[in-house]
Amino acid sequence: MKIILLTVFSLFFLSTYAQNKPIKIKKNKEYTSNTGLKYTVYDINKKALKCDSGDNISVHYVGKLADGTIFDDSYNRSQPINFILGQGRVIKGWDEGLQYLHLGDSALFIIPANIAYGARAVGKIPANSTLFFTVKVVALKKGLKPWDVSKIKKVELDSAFSYQIVQKGSGDPIEVGDMAYVQYSGYFTNGKIFDSSHLNGDVAFNFILGRHRVIDGWEKGVVGMKTGEKRRITIPYKLAYGENGRMPIPPKTDLIFDVELEKFEKIEYPKFDTESKDTITLRSGLKYIVIKKTEGEIVKPEKTVVIQYVGRFTDGRVFDSSYDRGDSLTFVAAKGSVIKGLDEGMTYMRKGEKYRFIIPYSLAYGEAGRLPLIPKKSDLIFDVYLQNIK
Numbered sequence: 393m394k395i396i397l398l399t400v401f402s403l404f405f406l407s408t409y410a411q412n413k414p415i416k417i418k419k420n421k422e423y424t425s426n427t428g429l430k431y432t433v434y435d436i437n438k439k440a441l442k443c444d445s446g447d448n449i450s451v452h453y454v455g456k457l458a459d460g461t462i463f464d465d466s467y468n469r470s471q472p473i474n475f476i477l478g479q480g481r482v483i484k485g486w487d488e489g490l491q492y493l494h495l496g497d498s499a500l501f502i503i504p505a506n507i508a509y510g511a512r513a514v515g516k517i518p519a520n521s522t523l524f525f526t527v528k529v530v531a532l533k534k535g536l537k538p539w540d541v542s543k544i545k546k547v548e549l550d551s552a553f554s555y556q557i558v559q560k561g562s563g564d565p566i567e568v569g570d571m572a573y574v575q576y577s578g579y580f581t582n583g584k585i586f587d588s589s590h591l592n593g594d595v596a597f598n599f600i601l602g603r604h605r606v607i608d609g610w611e612k613g614v615v616g617m618k619t620g621e622k623r624r625i626t627i628p629y630k631l632a633y634g635e636n637g638r639m640p641i642p643p644k645t646d647l648i649f650d651v652e653l654e655k656f657e658k659i660e661y662p663k664f665d666t667e668s669k670d671t672i673t674l675r676s677g678l679k680y681i682v683i684k685k686t687e688g689e690i691v692k693p694e695k696t697v698v699i700q701y702v703g704r705f706t707d708g709r710v711f712d713s714s715y716d717r718g719d720s721l722t723f724v725a726a727k728g729s730v731i732k733g734l735d736e737g738m739t740y741m742r743k744g745e746k747y748r749f750i751i752p753y754s755l756a757y758g759e760a761g762r763l764p765l766i767p768k769k770s771d772l773i774f775d776v777y778l779q780n781i782k
Contacts, residue, residue, distance in 0.1 A: 417492060430502035431489050435528075437496040444491060445478025446535025446585040451490065456524040463516040472530050476591055478584070480640075483508050483523075490529065498528040536577050536588055539650050541624045552628035552646065555613050561621030561653060568602035569710060571657045572614060579648040586640070596654050600716055602709075604765045607632050609647070617653040625649045661702045661715060664748050664775045671750070678733050679750035680740065688743030689781050693726035697738055698780040704773045711765055711772075720779055731756050734774060741778045749774045 417423065422432045443449055450472040455464040466472050475481040477490055485503030493499055505511070505520045513519045544556040566572055573596040577588035589597050599605050601614060609627030617623060629635075629644045637643040664683045673679045691697055698720050703712040714721050723729040725738045733751030741747055753759070753769045761768040 428504040433499045437494045440495040448533040450474045450531035453527045495532040501525040556624040559622035561618030565616045566656045575652045677752045681748040684746035686744040696782040700777045702775045
């Protein structure tokens with residue numbers, strides 16, 4: 393029943409332990425935190441490593457209900473549970489309580505329902521149950537900590553927005569439109585970790601710079617990095633998750649990211665040669681250029697089409713592309729599934745053809761645009777290859 397300790401979680405998780413002030417814990421004395429957790433430490437190993445958020449720990453435990461019924465026991469399996477502390481991978485009462493302990497400590501946790509499983513029943517645990525756990529920390533590997541940047545000069549980008557180069561990189565700098573591959577760790581300003589690629593098997597996170605698929609602080613803070621470079625980026629909340637935050641990032645929260653650029657790639661898109669080709673203007677204001685003509689099936693309203701496309705601003709900057717995702721776009725023609733200019737333009741195409749559409753803002757995202765990606769009153773260019781008609 394090991395899975396009973398696991399909860400549905402996001403990697404972005406803020407434990408409630410942070411609300412509790414540190415106290416000097418005495419052996420065999422019961423304490424109550426402000427979340428309602430009651431804990432008694434039986435064995436205290438003060439000289440051993442102390443558990444903290446982000447640590448990789450292994451715990452043996454016995455879980456009981458208030459009537460003494462055992463609902464789970466790791467000793468019976470001869471296998472402790474292993475997890476990253478403070479990341480929401482166990483119930484909140486565990487994430488809080490274990491941070492009072494050291495390697496080798498044993499304790500009793502009495503966990504009220506509000507920081508256990510709440511109003512839902514889970515396995516042998518009834519709804520609204522207070523749970524009793526005897527726990528022992530049997531292994532501990534210290535987790536990630538923010539880089540020491542105390543002696544490194546800050547490069548100020550804006551008010552409260554800066555970066556520090558922890559390790560220099562080499563080669564050309566990354567530019568807007570490049571695919572970045574980064575390792576990163578995100579911290580609150582108190583040094584508590586809330587996310588890291590290193591907690592996900594060191595799998596590099598990749599994104600295209602300038603596509604607004606990451607927070608603005610990343611868009612601006614990563615530009616100019618070189619391969620192998622490590623940066624501390626300090627991001628004010630206005631360039632992170634803003635006034636409202638995003639669970640579990642609280643409102644108006646400044647963030648710190650330690651970022652390493654493993655590599656980056658220039659993205660190549662199919663070339664649409666428009667030289668010596670006519671530009672046709674329709675009554676709606678839509679313009680198109682036929683790049684490749686075929687005798688294939690023509691698109692009719694309400695037919696399903698499959699396209700590959702590259703969307704650009706009129707200055708040539710790419711803002712979106714199916715090639716970025718390695719997948720095509722499928723939609724029903726003339727049904728309002730895409731912007732008006734593309735919807736209209738598709739009805740002129742045949743299977744296998746390639747068109748360039750020049751779309752006025754009135755047939756795209758209008759006067760308002762779609763911020764932050766599409767500015768107000770933006771005319772757009774789409775290079776479209778009609779792959780299939782269904």
